[in-house]
Amino acid sequence: MGLPFFTLGYLIHDKKDILTEKISNSFLIAFGIFSLLLTILEVIVVGKLDVYIGTIIFSVCIFIWCVKNPDTLNFKITEFIGEKLYILIYILHLMVLWIINPQFGYLNPIICFIATTIICAIIYFILKAIGWQK
Structure with a gap:
């Protein structure tokens, strides 16, 4: 399960210049909140899984936030x-x-x-x- 996230992190880091230019922090926060709500909905509707669509989206938001704001959580x-x-x-x-x-x-x-x-x-x-x- 971890390898796709590991690879996704490397891909986002590789494309950080394009991503940080095109995506705003407010968009990341809004989409992060949406993905958390989606994950909660998935847990309620589907039940226990190893990974949820909302979790994938949230991970992408966190990865992009980290390359966009490297000193936020230093x-x-x-x-x-x-x-x-x-x-x-x-x-x-x-x-x-x-x-x-x-x-x-x-x-x-x-x-x-x-x-x-x-x-x-x-x-x-x-x-x-x-x-x-x-």
Whole structure:
């Protein structure tokens, strides 16, 4: 499920000049709100799925917002995660989700994100200590 979003992020970053010129922040906010409402409607009507159309639209809005406004959310921790851990998180999050899946119910995404990020940070610092990582 993650590979299309991963690829979409790269595509949006590659076309950021065109996108930032043509799309306004107010449009992104309005379309983001619409996509969240669409996702809620999809959950109510269709039920539980892995991905919803509204989620895809919302992801595109977030990606475009981030390339259009790179300094809006300039947190050091998000820079570290985005620059150093993203590949490890992409690879390991399924294993973590598989381990915790039946245990936390609706908290699974939050617990999975926190646990995966901590595990990946530990792996990163170990690899850095032995010289395998910059």
